[in-house]
Amino acid sequence: MEQKLPPFATGVQLCLKELLHYKSHTVHWQPPSKSIWSQLNGSHQSHQKGRGMNFSEVRQYQAGDDIRSIDWRVTARTGKAHTKLFIEEREQPVILYLDLSRSMRFGSQLLFKSVQCAHLASLLSWLTVEQKDRIGALIDMGDRLIELKPTARQQGALHISHQLVQLNNEAIQQLQEQNTSKTHIELPFNHALQTLHRMCPKGSDIIFISDFQRLTEKSKPLLNQLRQHNRMQFVHIFDPLEMGNTHFRGSEYVTNGQQTRWLNFGLKNTRQQLENRYMMHLNQLNKICKNMAIPIRSLSCAELLLTQLGAHSSPSISPSGDLS
Incomplete structure (x- = not known):
């Protein structure tokens, strides 16, 4: 069954109404009965955890x-x-790492990964406001980083939403205007980690929302530094096509920002290679998280966010991409 887009959404561009829609849904995760951490981690977490x-x-x-x-x-x-x-200590800063880099500007079915990232960022921002904590963000455009310092009340959530709309739409426009064969140079993931280490007050909740394509074993020392004084969470955004899951059986000229090639999706071998590459990446990501005790949750950009988080009585997606 084909899914409908969220209210006000196109799936590619962003608008402010589309993100403000999630403000009214924070009631689903208000403590003490529920929390967004319990939905992401799979177990209930105290609202006061981490305060001293x-x-x-x-x-x-x-x-x-x-x-x-x-x-x-x-x-x-x-x-x-x-x-x-x-x-x-009542106030606890929440810092969102929001990946809008080139690999996130992609989607094969419902939404771009960058759009799903923005939707989750909006929901988390308004939840933070409801819990009377400060909300900040580091927006990673791939070639530059935009720092939004932790701010209290609605001002922080609105500032993040405005920035996401502007930056995403500018990036999409540039992507459409650029020659797809042109190489694209991006900053290493460690640059973002170094920036987070500098901008995050001790005792922060740091939530990474990304496809983690630039995360490697070399990032572990910096991640460990962040983890020593903060609580961390990974949210992995993926698209079904990355697993070779598509009904399309034709050939398409594709790029990852570094390389371009023709892919014949009618060949089972092509789809299998995509799945193998995705599983290799996912296994590496899960290994890093397991070794460093960082909770991780995967969300598809091919399904509605609220459905996957349990706001509606529909199946959710596990980190392996299976329905649960």
């Missing part, structure tokens, strides 16, 4: 104070016992 205690002030010790909170330096200097006071 921030130092507030030092005052003179009073009866009943916890002796473990005594500030011994001030006590020694003044000759009187003083204790440290702490307040609970």
Whole structure:
């Protein structure tokens, strides 16, 4: 059964109404009954996880104070016992890594991968606003990085949506105007990781939304640095054609930004080679995540986002691409 596009969507270009549509759907994941983390990870996560205690002030010790909170330096200097006071850290920044690079500007059925990425980014942004946390983003265009610092309230979510619409549509227009045989130079994935390490406050939730085509074993040291002080999550966006899953049986001139060639989709061997390459990439991605204890979830750009996240009673997609 052919799926209908989400409201206001074309599947290729983006508009603000299309992204604001997800603001009304945050009610599906409001705590304490549900959370978006439970949908992405497959298990319930506490809304307060990752928050700690921030130092507030030092005052003179009073009866009943916890002796473990005594500030011994001030006590020694003044000759009187003083204790440290702490307040609970309520605000937790959420930083989205949003991949709009060349490999994401592709889709064979319903949406471009970049469009599905933007849809999920909008939903996560509005969920963060509802939970009264700051939301920021690093948008990776492949050849440049756009930093959006964590901002509280609706301003942060709206800024991200506006940037996604503008940057995606400009990239699509350039893609249509460029000669497909022209080589395209992109920044290594490590450049994005270095930028995230600099821009993310400690204790952030960092959610990567990408097809991870540029992720390699060489990225593990930088990923480990980020993971030491932050909570991380990978969301892998894929298209069925990448697995050789298509009803098209003709020949097509295709490019990945680096190489161009004719592919005959009528040949079983062609489709099998695509599937083998996809599984090799997916296995490498899963191996990195398993070794580093990074949760990962795969989402197809050929199905509606809300269906896959469980907002509707429809089957979801597992990281292997199978229905579950």
